[in-house]
Amino acid sequence: MNEKYYAAYLNNEEQLKLSSSGGMAYAISEQIILSGGVVFGIRYSNDFFCAKYVKIDNLENLSLLNGSKYITTEKVIDGVGVFKSVYNVLLNQRKVLFIGTPCDIGNLISFLKKNKCQDFDKLVTLDFICQGPIKAKVQKEYIQFLEHKYNSTLVDFSVRYKHPYWKPVYLRAVFSNGKEHIKPLYSTDFGRAFRIYGTERCYKCKYKDANHCSDITLGDFWGLLPEDKGYNRYGTSVLVTHTDKGEKVLNRLSNVMIFEYDKEKAVGNNPMYYESRKRNEKFYKFEKIYSYKGLHKAVFCTRNFPSKIKYLLNLFLGKRPY
Ligand SMILES: Cc1cc2nc3c(=O)[nH]c(=O)nc-3n(C[C@H](O)[C@H](O)[C@H](O)COP(=O)(O)OP(=O)(O)OC[C@H]3O[C@@H](n4cnc5c(N)ncnc54)[C@H](O)[C@@H]3O)c2cc1C
Ligand code: SF4
Secondary structure, rough: OOEEEEEEEEOOOHHHHOOOOOOHHHHHHHHHHHHHHHEEEEEEEEOOHHHHHHHHOHHHHHHHHHOOOOOEOOOOEEEEEHHHHHHHHHHOOOOOEEOOOOHHHHHHHHHHHHOOOOOOEEEEEEEOOOOEEEEEHHHHHHHHHHHHHHHOEEEEEEEEEEOOOOOOEEEEEEEEEEEEEEEEEEOOOHHHHHHHHOOOHHOOOOOOOOHOOOEEEEEOOOOOOOOHHHHOOOOEEEEEOOOHHHHHHHHHHEEEEEEOOOOHHHHHHHHHOOOOOOOOOOOHHHHHHHHHHOHHHHHHHHOOHHHHHHHHHHHOOOOOOO
């Protein structure tokens, strides 16, 4: 079938605020669980240093998947590779929703074909428009720095915090002593590193445009204006169905608002749908400094002159951005 393009959001404001864009990953996951299926997605570890696949079959644990984790992920669940875990669930004739990067979906499908899986009809795959993650150790270093600064343990972390709305994007860290660190994402060391220091394979990603292997692709509906149909100030997803199965999943959803758009309006403002990220001109300098002086020095040294002055001025005034 030909791809179809939509603006969509979850009709549950509380849950929508906890999602990165329009909460459609939650809406689809909820529907799969209510129909007796199992969802594979990404959660943070308890210390937020890393992100890993988890298998969920009840609504109580679904909140673990909330929000984008902008870091590389571990693909093992209880000592078993995640693709093998999916295979085992399908073998038991249960429905599976697998949510992952477009390359994880491509690799899952190759794995299942190689192992002669007969149950593809039970599998729904959901990926997102992807510029690629940053190495998990960058997040670990950033969190350790914040924990030292706030002299407290991190208890919650989001790189897509709605403060209070979907745009602009904020980073939020919450500590056990009740303190909060809330900053525009791209003003923080973590956000700056995310922009500059991509993962090598993502500069030549083959899972773009019609090469997505998933049933459904989600992303942020950038470029949608408040007067456009489907706009929600708490977040609107762009949703692309690539298969009939994806369309069927969409048609079964309740508690969502969905509006069809043409391709140009839907993904025209989202270059990562079509093409791989370009290597930032500061990548090699960042990498070199990061490897022997760490995150904070690498970020500072790759600032341009006005940004360095602004940073030092803020430091002098006691306002530490980080
Ligand atoms: C590394 C990364 C880069 C992205 N780049 C873009 C982009 O350039 N343009 C764009 O429009 N959208 C991008 N997105 C997607 C966007 O941030 C939202 O995740 C998407 O719009 C879905 O939002 P939601 O509100 O439906 O769900 P959310 O509540 O955000 O749920 C996200 C789902 O994605 C899964 N997930 C979270 N982190 C990861 C991860 N690291 N690897 C695999 N699965 C994960 C979770 O299991 C969860 O089910 C990116 C996401 C990630 C993780
Ligand atoms: S950009 Fe491509 S290669 Fe990188 S994580 Fe996303 S899908 Fe995988």
